[in-house]
Amino acid sequence: MQVDTPQVLFKNRHLGRPATLAEYRAGGGYEALAATIGKRTPAEVLQLVLDADLRGRGGAGFPAGRKWQGVPTDHVGTRYVVVNTDEMEPGTFKDRILVNADPHLVIEGIVLCAYSIGASEGVFFIRPSYEGDAELIEQECRVAREHGYLGNNILGSDFSFDLHVHRSAGRYICGEASAQIKAISGLRPNPRKGGPRTAVKGLWDCPTIVNNLETLANLPGIVRNGPAWFKALARSATGSGTKLYSVSGQVARPGCYELPIGVTIREIIFEHAGGMAPGKTFKTVIPGGASTPFLPEALLDLEMDFDPMRAAGQRFGTASLMVFDQGTCLVGATLSLMEFFARESCGWCTPCREGIPAIRELLRRIEGGQGTEEHIQMLTDLLPVLDKAYCAFAPGAAEPVRGLLTHFMNEVNAHIVQKRCPFGNPPPTLRGKACGTRPIQFGPTPCPEDQCPI
């Protein structure tokens, strides 16, 4: 554990198990809630969040306060908070660790958000592989209810809010806010574009705030210590707060680290994650989860913050660093990301539904040594098409390919010239079986997703 950087979200991580209510309260837990409910108006809480410049931790970095401002004040009826824990971005695992470290921090954050927008119901949307976490949250919600932090008349006030856990069916696209709302409603989770925002018309057509779990977990700190404290946590000028960085790949100590926003990538990899694994040499890193491009070594001193990253043509994303060493074939790495994206597309728009599998097919050929110059041209032609997809899924999927073609073209060419993978990877399966995707009544499909060739 690092001791030199402030640990706000991971304060109780040192326990090595989920902190209990007593342990959370011992560290000042639920003080923010007690100081808020009945003492501050919801507008004051909103102002605190606006002043703290809390930006969404789910990838897009939209300011949370501005999102909440969109909730119509004159709405009569239920408002909802949806907690997005559908953490399916490859390389991202911060929410799981956060829930397991301090579940009550998360619950307090959710209740504060609900108080600010006047929500009476919350949905904890969690991916199905996090079943343990779902049960943990359910159990800790019961504890919180017993102690009056959740449920009817929270802390004896007339504010009531309850949270229930909704297990996702397990699709990456369900992490998109509008798709998530559809998924909860039992509809096909195609993202929605145009029309009123979810803050105006979301779950069951009521105002709904969908926020990432980590975003909401920052609220107790902001409310208790004030926006100035929160802004001071960051190291960069434009950033605020700390961030959970998931570091994976060829580093000495992969893991999730809470560090200020604005630390450099070099510092994360080479100081906090202990540098490269023994005997490995750094080649590149994907800085923000699977839907961000490869970052060349020259940009390692980039500050990890939303605006500086964007200015450098990179994306902060979920701050999940996947580190690759010199022995990794980047064509193969990109291909395995494309396998993921091709499988997880919702199938709504053409660039995503047809374009990503086409990229995957081309990468399979190149990786298998059957690639030609023409295939590179096709890849180049496809990228701008993916950028004009319906939602942000396909543009995200295009990023690693773009990074590959921009910074590591020599590796791609080596595959084509040598007619094999220079790193010795075996050729990927080029020919799957023809996929008879016929729906069989409520049974397994003949083509399970992990074997499906398309």
Next chain:
Amino acid sequence: MPDLIIDGRAVSVPKGTMVIEAAERLGIMIPRFCWHKALGAAGACRMCAVMFTAGPVKGLEMSCMTPAADGMVVETFHPEAVAFRRSIIELLMVNHPHDCPVCDEGGHCLLQDETISGGHSLRRFPGRKRTYLDQNLGPFIQHEMNRCIHCYRCARFYQEYCGYRDFGPMQNANRVYFGRFDDGALENPFAGNLADLCPTGTLTDKPARFVSRRWDCLRAPSVCLHCSLGCNVTALSRYRRVARIEARENAAVNGSFICDRGRFSAGYEAIPERPRSARLDGNAVPAIEAETALAARLAALAEKHGPGSIAILGGLRSTMETQAAGIALAQAAGWRAPAFFATRTEQAATQAALAVLTPPRARSLAEIGKADAVLVLGVSPLFDAPMLALALRQASRAGAKIIVADPRPVALPLPFTHLPVPPRQFPAVLAVATGSPDAAAAAAQKRLPFAPELWPGLETAAKALAAAKRPALVFTPGLAAALPDDDRLGLFPVLAQASSAGAALLAPTDAPGLDELAADVAAGRVKGLVVVEADLFAAAPGLAAVLGKLDLLVVLDYLPTPTVAAAHIVLPTTTIFESGGILAASDGRLQAASPVQSPGDPVARDGAGSHPPRAFDRPLPGTDPAPAAFLLDRLARGLGLTLPREPLAALAAAIPALAGLDLAALPQDGLRPAFAGLAAPLPAPLPLSAESGLAVIYTDALFATDEPGRYAPLAQAQTQAGPPVLLLHADDAAALGLADGLADGLAVSLECGNRLVPATLHLSRAMARGVIVVPRVPDLAGLPPILGPCGLRRR
């Protein structure tokens, strides 16, 4: 009104119009797959990308999802947009099987058009194509999933537009499958539109499959005959039979769609039983011989008994030209006034239903779809006028409250309030629902004291209609006289048959009902009867029973009805596909149908199933049928009379509602005349007392209960074999001792005239008390209006 420039041309469009629609106004067809005028934008196909070079939006954007705004400059042929669209086409073709030569859509395929116009001609992508297994989707729609380009039009139409759930998208990524959980017929009675909507050959018209390439078909605009709404269709004919029917756009009537009854009920024009040659006393004779004999016999009758002993009877499925010719002949020859309707009351009611359609109150079908509260009285939309159900669905989707008062169990794909009331209570329902909402509760209790279950629904109806900005009332003709005099309330009548409105417009006020005619025949006052395109056994069983008393029965028809079989002289007529003509829809809209094929046996039969015969020296077989108006004119000449050259125009000139209209040049969308001074509404018919028995309510099925549809093989195939199914309220059944043990599906007999008709009795609680719901089949046409105590008995 945003002003924008598209391809260098300025256009000004209403606020909220999408750029793709704005371009359409200029005649610029931006390529599209998922966008459809009726379904709106989905943003799924990304085909309609255009370049925005100046204005509030910049860069490459989808024209279907970008509302037109002031100052926009759009280039549809910008190189970047063209390249992008070509890439999209290329991606769509990656998995398309490219089996155009064996695909029924070939030649009218949007994907073909866009692929060729987009300039994609060579496949670059390696790899195999995706394949799917297909499903059996029933008799109307053929499924070929491999051809699918996933535009989601079918799913959006099926689930959102129509409100049915049994067909839709499944799975994700590029495995998305449009189908059902399991094989089976589509439940949606508008599913035929999927064939029109699908931009590829994924969903095609199954009965028309492999019948003809579309470019080989003769095509003509036509009007649907299978209910009174007058939906616009395009008839496609090949080898002298109608190969298929497609929806024809009419923004005021059916929009872009038609129902499956209208689409799949053609085929009666090509059945082998159709009367194709004139018959004289049961023997086929040349037409001229039959006509000469007819003139001679009519002249003899007129001489012997006077011209008043001859009556002419017009049908409600004829064009207005035919109806007018019959009226003109009767007038010229001094025969009795022509009869069209079952009773004088029915004729007066139909005329009154049109007379109330003053300009501020008349609504078109499309306007019903935009109403914000609709009270439907005495109509079961899905069966009496299917497209009305689709219009109501659109109103309901926009938030309209729908209330249906009908004695039958009503099923609709939308949330609605059903008030199961017997017809005699319609005026009370109407009075309460259109009265003051505050007094509705009290009025409901006062007017309908014995139906407390209806009070809440009536109160809702009154409140919804009072609060609505565009309330509308859909009614049957019987209620025309009871309608409130309130210009706020839009009116839309649903009539009995396709040409009921035409007959009501044209029929002279002294026209007798068929019941009077039956009495006259029975009393010997009428000796000769000329029946034009009507089946007496279905329309007037009372008259059919006394046909034996006639000296002369002449039938002009294109359907092999029992009346044709009973006739002394038969003259075959042409169908609307062969002669065209003008039809008046239920809201009085006059619409013209064009002929699409020549009369004559279909080549399939003429050539004995083999290649079309090459004998050019012989007359085309089966071409005796002639337009009824033409035959009546010839008959008049044979009698030494002269009819006006254009009987309809001549007759119309004398009718205030139609005077001054140019019937020869009706606009494409049809023409709705103002009906001022058509006829004064008559007092409402006396309510029938239900105390002595069960009121008989005829109900339509989706298929084969309309007269032409009964002779359409495909529509007929959709009906269930076995005895007709009757519906009775469970409590009534209990009172009659019919609810024991075999509560559902009890074998009963129904007294019909002097026969006992076997039937199956089903019970329901979603219907009115005191009524029995009977299918509209000729077998049961002779039921009395009130079924006596012994009318229904256990078999």
